[in-house]
Amino acid sequence: MERLMHVKPDMSYKEDAIAYINEHYEVGSAINGVGGLKRYLDDYEGWLEKLETDRHQVPNEEHVPAETYFLVRESDNRIVGMINIRLVLNERLQKRGGHIGYGIRPSERQKGYNKINLYLALKRCQELGIETVLLDCNKNNLGSSKTMQAFGGVLINEWYDEEDKKIDQRYSINVNEAIKNYQDIYEPFIVQKEGENECNRSKKLI
Numbered sequence: 001m002e003r004l005m006h007v008k009p010d011m012s013y014k015e016d017a018i019a020y021i022n023e024h025y026e027v028g029s030a031i032n033g034v035g036g037l038k039r040y041l042d043d044y045e046g047w048l049e050k051l052e053t054d055r056h057q058v059p060n061e062e063h064v065p066a067e068t069y070f071l072v073r074e075s076d077n078r079i080v081g082m083i084n085i086r087l088v089l090n091e092r093l094q095k096r097g098g099h100i101g102y103g104i105r106p107s108e109r110q111k112g113y114n115k116i117n118l119y120l121a122l123k124r125c126q127e128l129g130i131e132t133v134l135l136d137c138n139k140n141n142l143g144s145s146k147t148m149q150a151f152g153g154v155l156i157n158e159w160y161d162e163e164d165k166k167i168d169q170r171y172s173i174n175v176n177e178a179i180k181n182y183q184d185i186y187e188p189f190i191v192q193k194e195g196e197n198e199c200n201r202s203k204k205l206i
């Protein structure tokens with residue numbers, strides 16, 4: 001499989017980021033984990049500013065600090081997915097929403113990319129000291145629930161969402177356990193960060 005990385009959005013991805021959202025509209029797909037990008041298709045620069053505001057947000061019942069990343073394929077620098085990580089949960093997100101929203105562009109699904117997307121996010125959560133990650137999904141969204149289960153996600157509860165008329169589920173993932181148990185599987189598929197120990201790096205990329 002290809003190697004992937006999380007990239008902080010910048011101007012160089014403007015065209016592909018807009019194409020990423022439009023691809024969802026073309027096939028009528030749900031959009032998730034894009035940090036509000038779909039509302040900024042005519043103002044990408046404004047979206048980048050919004051992401052900076054999001055990062056430094058003081059938590060309250062309306063907003064929480066959050067980070068948004070592109071999941072980028074190393075071989076062609078294409079955005080294949082996106083993810084939004086809430087660094088703190090307010091009461092509302094404790095109940096519904098959780099820490100992470102994610103998605104993969106329609107033409108790149110079912111290649112195992114979202115598992116890499118979540119693995120990279122779990123590593124970021126570990127860096128930030130988040131020990132337990134909460135995630136929600138529709139019960140019939142097997143791509144999402146299986147992604148969580150791939151990291152030992154435990155189903156905590158289910159409820160009927162009146163608005164969507166669907167059953168939603170909440171999963172919990174123990175961040176340290178997930179990384180310890182699954183790093184051998186996923187490390188070979190991520191592009192290591194600059195400055196990482198070269199010995200580790202060559203070992204991981206074999």
Ligand SMILES: CC(C)(COP(=O)(O)OP(=O)(O)OC[C@H]1O[C@@H](n2cnc3c(N)ncnc32)[C@H](O)[C@@H]1OP(=O)(O)O)[C@@H](O)C(=O)NCCC(=O)NCCS
Pocket residue numbers: 029030031032102103104105108109110111112113114115116136137138141142143144146147150
């Ligand atoms: C859900 C989503 C992120 C999955 O992305 P993906 O890259 O296709 O997922 P992966 O290829 O990493 O697959 C993860 C697991 O789900 C399974 N899976 C993926 N799509 C599936 C589908 N449509 N039906 C059944 N299983 C599916 C894979 O087989 C894999 O299971 P495994 O670990 O047992 O092999 C993607 O479909 C998407 O972006 N959907 C729209 C947005 C969305 O729903 N986001 C989540 C909101 S909670």
